Amino acid sequence: MKNLIIALDFGNKNEVFQFLNHFEKEKLFLKVGMELFYQEGPAIIHELKEKDHSIFLDLKLHDIPNTVYGGMKSLAHLGCxxxxxxxAGGKEMMMAALEGLEAGTEAGKKRPDIIAVTQLTSTSEEQMQSEQLIDRTLQESVLHYASLAGSAxxxxxxxxSHETSLIRNKLGNDFLTVTPGIRLSSDSVGDQKRVASPQFARESGASAIVVGRGITKAENPLESYLLYKQAWEGVLS
Structure with a gap:
């Protein structure tokens, strides 16, 4: 997995498909988040899959294990x-999520990959310590959550991207590290705290990068996408 994932920061499917018109026959890896999924429902996933795009459904489930099991069992049918x-939901919840996903995946088909959010890239170490009352460094917290996810x-x-190399050293190269907060030097940081360039993410060993506004809000989305892609693949220095 060495993908550039585009976050579809749109409120409805009309805006999505207007955006995708810029890409003609390009097969993309697209992130569908809460805003879009809650507005359009499962139909948006089916429509994007019909166009042969790969989908990261970013709903960040967090509930009691039984509820997450049922939620994942339902989501498995979407073919993401x-x-x-x-x-933060804990090891038992993560194990239940995996079990639900396996139970809901049709026989003979590959289940979706499942990953766990460690600390949001909008969270600073100060926020984590004062608001979550985690008396550790941000890197220690992220590495702990990653280890917990691995054990589940x-x-x-x-x-x-700032924690990727630590996670790789502890959990190996096959353990996926999907890194949002990716910006080119010309981009606005926005509400992200821990940002990095595509080059930094690549050199840190990230499995995939997630780019939203840098592409979706660009005057020329295709041109911006190709710039990010080249930087991520090492074509640009």
Whole structure:
């Protein structure tokens, strides 16, 4: 998995398909988040899959194990490629999520990869310590959640590029590290705290990067996408 995932930061499917018109026959890896999914429902996943795009359904499930089991069992029928939960829900919840996903995947088909959110890239160390009352460094917290996800059998985590190498050293190269908060030097940071360039993410060993506004709000989305893609693949220095 060495993908550039585009976050579809749109409120409805009309805006999505207007955006996708810029890409003609390009097969993309697209992230559908809460705003779009809650507005359009499962139909948006089916429509995107019909166009042969890969889908990361970013709903960040976090509830009691039985509820998350049922939720994942239902989501498995959508045919997404990647789904996620919050690692803060605990090991038992993550194991239930994986079990639900396996139970809901049709026989003979590959289940979606499942990853756990460690600490949001909008969270600073100060916020984590003062608001979550976690008396550790941010890196220690992220590494702990990643280890917990690994022990629960999950395929990887969502983390910032700044923690990727630590996670790889502890959990190996096959453990997925999906990294949002990716910006080119010309981009606005926005509400993200722990940002990084595509080059930094690549050099840190990230499995995939997630880019939203840098592409979706660009005057020329295709041109911006190709710039990010080249930087991520090492074509640009």
């Amino acid at each position: 490629d990647l789904v996620n939960v919050h690692a 059998g999950l395929d990887g985590v969502v983390c910032s």
